Amino acid sequence: xxxxxxxxxxxxxxxxxxxxxxxxxxxxxxxxxxxxxxxxxxxxxxxxxxxxxxxxxxxxxxxxxxxxxxxxxxxxxxxxxxxxxxxxxxxxxxxxxxxxxxxxxxxxxxxxxxxxxxxxxxxxxxxxxxxxxxxxxxxxxxxxxxxxxxxxxxxxxxxxxxxxxxxxxxxxxxxxxxxxxxxxxxxxxxxxxxxxxxxxxxxxxxxxxxxxxxxxxxxxxxxxxxxxxxxxxxxxxxxxxxxxxxxxxxxxxxxxxxxxxxxxxxxxxxxxxxxxxxxxxxxxxxxxxxxxxxxxxxxxxxxxxxxxxxxxxxxxxxxxxxxxxxxxxxxxxxxxxxxxxxxxxxxxxxxxxxxxxxxxxxxxxxxxxxxxxxxxxxxxxxxxxxxxxxxxxxxxxxxxxxxxxxxxxxxxxxxxxxxxxxxxxxxxxxxxxxxxxxxxxxxxxxxxxxxxxxxxxxxxxxxxxxxxxxxxxxxxxxxxxxxxxxxxxxxxxxxxxx
Amino acid sequence: xxxxxxxxxxxxxxxxxxxxxxxxxxxxxxxxxxxxxxxxxxxxxxxxxxxxxxxxxxxxxxxxxxxxxxxxxxxxxxxxxxxxxxxxxxxxxxxxxxxxxxxxxxxxxxxxxxxxxxxxxxxxxxxxxxxxxxxxxxxxxxxxxxxxxxxxxxxxxxxxxxxxxxxxxxxxxxxxxxxxxxxxxxxxxxxxxxxxxxxxxxxxxxxxxxxxxxxxxxxxxxxxxxxxxxxxxxxxxxxxxxxxxxxxxxxxxxxxxxxxxxxxxxxxxxxxxxxxxxxxxxxxxxxxxxxxxxxxxxxxxxxxxxxxxxxxxxxxxxxxxxxxxxxxxxxxxxxxxxxxxxxxxxxxxxxxxxxxxxxxxxxxxxxxxxxxxxxxxxxxxxxxxxxxxxxxxxxxxxxxxxxxxxxxxxxxxxxxxxxxxxxxxxxxxxxxxxxxxxxxxxxxxxxxxxxxxxxxxxxxxxxxxxxxxxxxxxxxxxxxxxxxxxxxxxxxxxxxxx
Numbered sequence: 002x003x004x005x006x007x008x009x010x011x012x013x014x015x016x017x018x019x020x021x022x023x024x025x026x027x028x029x030x031x032x033x034x035x036x037x038x039x040x041x042x043x044x045x046x047x048x049x050x051x052x053x054x055x056x057x058x059x060x061x062x063x064x065x066x067x068x069x070x071x072x073x074x075x076x077x078x079x080x081x082x083x084x085x086x087x088x089x090x091x092x093x094x095x096x097x098x099x100x101x102x103x104x105x106x107x108x109x110x111x112x113x114x115x116x117x118x119x120x121x122x123x124x125x126x127x128x129x130x131x132x133x134x135x136x137x138x139x140x141x142x143x144x145x146x147x148x149x150x151x152x153x154x155x156x157x158x159x160x161x162x163x164x165x166x167x168x169x170x171x172x173x174x175x176x177x178x179x180x181x182x183x184x185x186x187x188x189x190x191x192x193x194x195x196x197x198x199x200x201x202x203x204x205x206x207x208x209x210x211x212x213x214x215x216x217x218x219x220x221x222x223x224x225x226x227x228x229x230x231x232x233x234x235x236x237x238x239x240x241x242x243x244x245x246x247x248x249x250x251x252x253x254x255x256x257x258x259x260x261x262x263x264x265x266x267x268x269x270x271x272x273x274x275x276x277x278x279x280x281x282x283x284x285x286x287x288x289x290x291x292x293x294x295x296x297x298x299x300x301x302x303x304x305x306x307x308x309x310x311x312x313x314x315x316x317x318x319x320x321x322x323x324x325x326x327x328x329x330x331x332x333x334x335x336x337x338x339x340x341x342x343x344x345x346x347x348x349x350x351x352x353x354x355x356x357x358x359x360x361x362x363x364x365x366x367x368x369x370x371x372x373x374x375x376x377x378x379x380x381x382x383x384x385x386x387x388x389x390x391x392x393x394x395x396x397x398x399x400x401x402x403x404x405x406x407x408x409x410x411x412x413x414x415x416x417x418x419x420x421x422x423x424x425x426x427x428x429x430x431x432x433x434x435x436x437x438x439x440x441x442x443x444x445x446x447x448x449x450x451x452x453x454x455x456x457x458x459x460x461x462x463x464x465x466x467x468x469x470x471x472x473x474x475x476x477x478x479x480x481x482x483x484x485x486x487x488x489x490x491x492x493x494x495x496x497x498x499x
Numbered sequence: 500x501x502x503x504x505x506x507x508x509x510x511x512x513x514x515x516x517x518x519x520x521x522x523x524x525x526x527x528x529x530x531x532x533x534x535x536x537x538x539x540x541x542x543x544x545x546x547x548x549x550x551x552x553x554x555x556x557x558x559x560x561x562x563x564x565x566x567x568x569x570x571x572x573x574x575x576x577x578x579x580x581x582x583x584x585x586x587x588x589x590x591x592x593x594x595x596x597x598x599x600x601x602x603x604x605x606x607x608x609x610x611x612x613x614x615x616x617x618x619x620x621x622x623x624x625x626x627x628x629x630x631x632x633x634x635x636x637x638x639x640x641x642x643x644x645x646x647x648x649x650x651x652x653x654x655x656x657x658x659x660x661x662x663x664x665x666x667x668x669x670x671x672x673x674x675x676x677x678x679x680x681x682x683x684x685x686x687x688x689x690x691x692x693x694x695x696x697x698x699x700x701x702x703x704x705x706x707x708x709x710x711x712x713x714x715x716x717x718x719x720x721x722x723x724x725x726x727x728x729x730x731x732x733x734x735x736x737x738x739x740x741x742x743x744x745x746x747x748x749x750x751x752x753x754x755x756x757x758x759x760x761x762x763x764x765x766x767x768x769x770x771x772x773x774x775x776x777x778x779x780x781x782x783x784x785x786x787x788x789x790x791x792x793x794x795x796x797x798x799x800x801x802x803x804x805x806x807x808x809x810x811x812x813x814x815x816x817x818x819x820x821x822x823x824x825x826x827x828x829x830x831x832x833x834x835x836x837x838x839x840x841x842x843x844x845x846x847x848x849x850x851x852x853x854x855x856x857x858x859x860x861x862x863x864x865x866x867x868x869x870x871x872x873x874x875x876x877x878x879x880x881x882x883x884x885x886x887x888x889x890x891x892x893x894x895x896x897x898x899x900x901x902x903x904x905x906x907x908x909x910x911x912x913x914x915x916x917x918x919x920x921x922x923x924x925x926x927x928x929x930x931x932x933x934x935x936x937x938x939x940x941x942x943x944x945x946x947x948x949x950x951x952x953x954x955x956x957x958x959x960x961x962x963x964x965x966x967x968x969x970x971x972x973x974x975x976x977x978x979x980x981x982x983x984x985x986x987x988x989x990x991x992x993x994x995x996x997x
Contacts, residue, residue, distance in 0.1 A: 015543070016547060019543050019544045019547050020544075020547065020548075022544060023521060023525065023544050023547075023548060026524060026525065026528060027521065027524065030528070034724060034726075035740065036720065036721055036722050036723055036724055036739070036740055037721050038719075038721045038739040038740075039722060039736070039737055039738065039739045039740035041738065041739075042517065042520070042737040042739055042740060042777075043737060043740070045513070045517050045738075046517045046518075046520060046521050046737055049517050049518060049521075050518075050521060222534065223534055223535050224534050224536040224537060225534055226532060228532075239537055239540040239541060240539065240540030240543075241534070241537045241539075241540055242533065242534055242536075242537035242540060242541070279540075
């Protein structure tokens with residue numbers, strides 16, 4: 002007889018997920034509504050709930066429960082898969098001592114504060130010693146987690162199970178020359194004038210348009226909502242409660258539209274996952290790469306596509322006639338797809354974006370080499386930007402200090418952005434092959450077949466399959482960057498008449 | 500040597516208060532922003548955090564800690580008072596078995612659902628059996644808590660420590676004839692036409708006005724915020740985070756203004772309490788009666804006073820010239836102070852309000868008599884409304900079913916509303932005696948001396964003193980309803996030319 006059954010496992014994980022949702026609500030509120038003087042109290046509340054979750058999650062009870070279920074022959078295949086992943090998750094958690102977790106967490110807090118100061122003073126040297134310390138700790142962490150793997154690969158796996166830097170290298174090496182050639186051709190063409198997007202777009206009208214777009218693509222406002230925050234994000238607050246935020250800038254039409262569609266794509270995935278049993282791996286997202294594929298599919302393949310604007314451009318013109326009445330649909334389409342080599346990753350277009358990622362990937366591999374000197378980073382950064390994009394940052398703020406990821410101890414995160422784009426291109430191409438006249442349907446506002454396709458091939462898989470497995474089952478092959486290249490060549494070939 | 504010191508006590512209570520704040524955030528979000536399908540998940544999250552708080556609070560650790568500190572001779576007077584109150588709080592909590600708490604909690608859930616159904620069907624008989632069961636349980640609860648006291652007094656004490664129904668009776672018996680005489684005189688006068696308050700007042704302008712009013716009276720938006728909800732409330736989300744909500748109805752100017760000032764008054768008290776050590780009795784409110792005195796002081800004595808509108812009426816006219824341009828300040832003042840006998844407590848004016856409370860108080864005393872038959876309640880209700888106000892409800896919805904309190908198991912709560920008004924009148928009269936030209940200062944927008952007075956006589960006392968003690972130390976005598984009567988006679992004598 003087993004001491005525990007599958008229902009105990011479900012109950013326990015529901016409890017943990019409810020508590021994680023509470024932690025998310027505390028963070029969401031902090032970003033969106035919290036009055037500023039409450040910062041200290043809120044930090045304490047978040048730390049308090051984290052401690053409670055940690056104690057419960059690493060309790061002997063749960064360990065016994067999982068050990069018991071591991072050998073429970075009455076479980077079906079799906080149940081076994083869920084339990085197996087939960088065991089892996091727990092092992093990952095308990096391989097680190099409490100002392101080490103606290104040391105790392107404190108190093109991250111200090112490193113974040115130093116990064117903020119360094120950034121405001123545009124001086125990497127302020128951040129440098131903290132980054133060195135953090136990397137030393139992350140090396141230790143990698144050893145605790147899995148001695149048998151390359152350290153950097155350990156972190157890649159945090160975001161995308163099974164991902165290897167050796168495979169990433171091959172993918173990126175294939176991407177680089179083709180993208181460089183495309184960018185070279187575009188550079189020879191006349192620049193697209195995008196000044197129209199910087200006219201005045203009253204924020205309340207932008208907000209209304211964003212809400213309509215979210216409704217259009219299928220975001221369920223009965224189990225989610227949108228608010229405003231400085232940095233747009235998607236967050237899971239609890240069962241049937243997925244929230245997105247957007248940023249609205251009066252003199253920049255782009256901010257709101259793309260953040261709405263990007264976070265909307267993440268949120269559709271999260272809402273789609275909630276048809277499974279809440280709290281266990283089958284109802285969790287597969288990986289950061291697949292998550293990002295969903296945001297980019299909606300942001301780029303739909304949102305920056307001509308069909309979407311056939312459907313929506315008239316509405317946008319009606320909202321802002323003073324700015325857009327004389328701009329034709331085709332010109333608007335070109336404007337929102339203009340390509341330009343810029344210093345800041347988050348402002349980058351669909352093509353140059355990947356060099357921002359490749360540069361960070363190449364640097365991250367160096368960071369985990371034994372003899373690497375962190376002090377050389379600004380110079381390496383500068384050289385790589387010049388090598389790939391022909392531009393150089395004027396200072397550290399526009400260069401090496403622009404992203405928060407490393408200060409937060411997140412290494413191996415950046416590649417998932419590019420993987421997301423590559424997956425998105427592959428998924429979207431296969432969706433088009435599977436759904437008759439998909440582009441026409443989008444132009445008519447009919448997203449239902451695409452939603453169904455995503456649901457059955459991606460959402461419904463939860464975390465029970467790897468990125469690779471989801472890719473093969475939905476497209477018949479492993480990740481193949483040629484889909485993205487073909488998409489880019491066709492789209493930008495037309496826009497720039499290459 | 501003591502095993503625990505005062506710092507341990509502070510640390511523990513800070514932890515508990517942080518968790519209580521988290522529970523408040525979950526409730527606040529539910530009332531203000533939560534998408535509707537998340538209801539079940541949210542109920543689970545609130546129950547989960549309540550369980551965690553309960554286990555921690557009733558742990559052996561805290562019990563040992565308090566026992567230890569009770570005999571710690573190194574504590575100063577204030578520390579001793581804090582510990583003493585905490586011991587009382589804990590005893591109050593642990594005198595009930597877990598089984599009983601669960602039984603009561605489940606009875607309340609069922610009773611609330613039955614009340615909702617009964618209300619929608621305007622039929623008390625649906626609610627009646629649940630109310631009977633709830634009263635039986637509450638009688639048991641009273642015995643668990645304190646066998647030596649009258650049962651109803653036990654509940655009065657939950658909201659106002661030391662309060663007795665025998666004393667309340669004396670206060671209310673003094674109030675009744677004088678209020679009845681005042682209302683009789685008013686009834687002989689011409690009714691004030693208040694139709695102007697039901698014209699169209701665009702909600703966004705009402706919102707702006709409410710925010711200005713909150714700023715004016717000293718609400719700190721850096722440690723609090725206002726939002727919209729169906730039922731206005733004030734809530735403590737955590738250290739330096741006090742939030743209020745308001746309701747805005749386009750065709751009713753009154754809703755927003757009075758809820759803003761009422762909740763604003765509660766919030767000023769809560770923000771004022773936060774200058775003490777967060778988490779222990781010295782930083783908690785004294786009682787519901789004193790809390791209500793603060794909301795009513797700002798809502799009625801300030802907000803329905805002429806000085807406040809000398810300061811603000813021009814602004815209101817400028818916002819809504821189409822409605823108010825032809826209404827003189829003095830007429831507006833009369834309109835917002837119009838007296839009228841109505842069936843619904845929450846819509847009542849400053850004078851008739853107290854009969855709504857007295858009726859409920861008289862009924863609540865009956866409820867805890869052994870031979871009382873709950874089925875007779877609608878008839879008793881009708882008779883009392885006819886006796887005191889000369890009106891009768893057409894149905895149970897407008898009558899016995901209008902309030903949620905009893906369905907929630909809250910008995911003895913209503914009297915604190917009237918006590919709040921009486922305290923407010925007494926406090927405000929003494930503030931006027933202490934602050935030179937207070938009314939003139941208010942008309943000039945200078946609230947600082949009044950705020951200082953409230954801070955030193957009320958906010959700074961926390962829960963270390965009873966309502967009675969606060970009253971004596973600030974006004975030199977115990978609660979005296981004559982202050983309210985004198986205030987009412989003078990104000991309404993002028994308004995109605997009695």
